[in-house]
Amino acid sequence: MSTVAAQPASYLTAAATVRSWLVTRDHKLIAILFTISITAFFFVGGAAATVIRLELATPAGDLVSSETYNKLFSMHGIIMVWFFLIPSIPATLGNFLLPLMIGARELAFPRINLASWYLYTAGGLFTVATLLLGSVDTGWTFYTPYSSLFTNTSVVLALTAVFVVGFSSILTGLNFIVTVHTMRTPGMTWMRLPLFVWAMYATSIIMVLATPVLSMVLVLVAAERLFGVGVFDPRLGGDPVLFQHLFWFYSHPAVYIMILPAFGVVSEIITCFSRKRIFGYPYMVYAIVAFTSLSFVVWGHHMFVSGESMYASIVFSILSYLVAVPSAIKVFNWTATLYKGSISFEAPMLYALGFVGLFLNGGLTGLFVAAVALDVHLTDTYFVIAHFHYIMVGGSVMAFLGGIHFWWPKVTGRMYSEWIAQASAILMFFGFNLTFFPQYLLGYLGMPRRYHEYLPDYQVLNVLSSAGASILAVAYLMPLFYLTWSLFYGRAAGANPWRATGLEWRSASPPPEHNFEQTPTVDEAPYAYTSEDRQAHSSQARET
């Protein structure tokens, strides 16, 4: 085709050989490397969850041994948190889109970006080695003194995996911060940044500030385990609860590393498919800033029954309620964005609306566990499991998939089959609720988490949950097939199939190696969808 010859070569043509992928400095190719890696780990972690749900279909521990069960939930947590959720949106969509959205040709440090992927891969290999060499049974939380003194599983190897992958996060975060500060195209002021960029920026700050604390605490556990350095061992004058403080000082902000990017994705999708400006843009930005700051001072709410002082618990409780306020602001603004829109329900929009519904539920149940008196009963039960899966799976994973569907045409230049994508989004929503809603009830009824066996009284709800998980498994496998199919048979997408406003849509699909032929300039706020556009969009649909 002659028109193709006139176009600049896409970034994909520069990657014909394996070697060109492995030494690439193109943020877009690195994003794809990350996407392939985290998808593989998602299905490994998902396989562990599948066996867990199969085991829990009956009260007796009859499918696997207790040792195996404990290793399964530990590996599920470690893989899903550090090898899927933390890098999920930032390292894939963030890597691909951040420069495009601010009109830059690259990230600030292309080589560091590649190094980040190699560190992720190295951490991933340590994880695979942990799995092969007997696995680990500490839970993803590595609580001392169990992890440092008592278990005889491969703790140090698992700690190494998480330690190494932490540096991948730090490097990605550093890269994004510098890029947003220094490489915005003319006219792209801070208050004109798409919310996705704001979300990436805030996430990066948390990655850079919190991850080193995790790295240090992991080293301390390893030192105690290997050399008997007494930090957490009470027999050596250490304090096992100190571990929890340090661990949650990272791991609570890490929740925001997982959910802030999802907020960014959903803001892009909802505006595009309702053809509206985001409602209350500055408030959405302030909410992101509030999350980022407050996320560092709520860690003690994980420790209300650990022997923490009553006054500390009460202070952490009120701070936790404060951090819930920006969540409410975001949900209200997304809802208000729909008002007077011209709303269509393509797959990305279904994922985004599903996200809002599930995140709202996860956020509201957060009010239960932030209430100290209630948390005493609910903590360490399935209520907490349900709560954080609503946020991280119902929230982050739905948004991740929404983002993948939204930008798939940009990344690959191809369209997938719309109806099957819509079907998978709807199936996922229902499968998710069937899996996790019963777990709230189980938690209220007192079923503790990390239980291989349970009382027969809990079986009905567990069977419902396992049935939901089987639906969810199908819904997660579907995109793997139809998206792969689209790579070969999907119709060409064109530069802007959704008629969206971001700078990334001004570039070709797939974009050329250096993103833009001419540096774009910006002279207005993001999401410049007009009411004329909405009217036209709607009347056009009426005519066809």
Add this chain to the structure above:
Amino acid sequence: MMPAMVVEAYPTPGGGAGLFPELITRASSIAGRIDGLLIALTILCVAVSAGIYLVMIYFAARYRRGSTADRSNANAQSHTLEIAWTAITLVFFLVIFFWASNLYTTMQTGAPPEDVLEIYVMGKQWMWKAEHPGGQREINELHVPRGQDIKLLLTSQDVIHSFFVPAFRLKQDAVPGAYTSLWFKPTVTGEYALFCAEYCGTDHSRMRGRVVVMAPEAYERWLHTRESSTSMATRGAKLFRQYGCSGCHVGNSTVHAPVLDGLYGKPVQLQDGTTKVADERYIHDSIVLPQQDIVAGYPRIMPSFKGQISEAELLHLVMYIKSLDYTEGTVP
């Protein structure tokens, strides 16, 4: 030493039939108040979600692409709305916070010490050991009298465990090297599930037992049928001599060591100028880590007993020292 009475098959409350009515019995004095808060929050959250879902569905239907709805003059911002919904949300959150924290303060403060029956509970992989003040011991079971304020003093011999009784709506971690406490007042006679709620290794899910709430008279009878030899404090007194503590820590000793009479619960002036209250943990740590806190005016001479005394024996020593009366004239 301990009676080998590990409960094998866990007796399911209510025989396991039916859908969990026994599990949610409100069997402690605060369970009703916890459920009250929980029900209020549930109603609030259902109302808020229903409101937001309905608005979203309404907008999605009315402003679906192709509808003839008017789309002009759509604001992209409203300071009034933003401030209003932020303020309203904040007020609701603060109300929940005050409600929950007030209740929590009650749970933490419990009853005045003189009215409380103290029972010692130790977690170890993978069982619960309890010891009543009279020396009666039990494993994976805890018998308590109805209507009595009870304070559990919890510790662990190995890893962190968590003592969880859903029917009481209470749990508390048992942490090695520390003593945590849990107050409750059982109100309904019956048998209730006891779980370990903090992951503690291979048989975590089998670290279960039951709490038996008995009528006060029945509890008294139960105490008498148990072969209780000696009280914890008496055993502690024996250990106090056996380990040579009495060689230094009594009034007429030639060694300059603090006398322990009336020590418990009092503030202790330390060498470094700080003050610590002599609670269970302080006494425990002073035995195994004597160099950590030196009492002002005393030499650094006490040897550590780390690794020589088991946690169970340490508990008895702590109990003995707690039982020592304050006599006028001795320096705490």
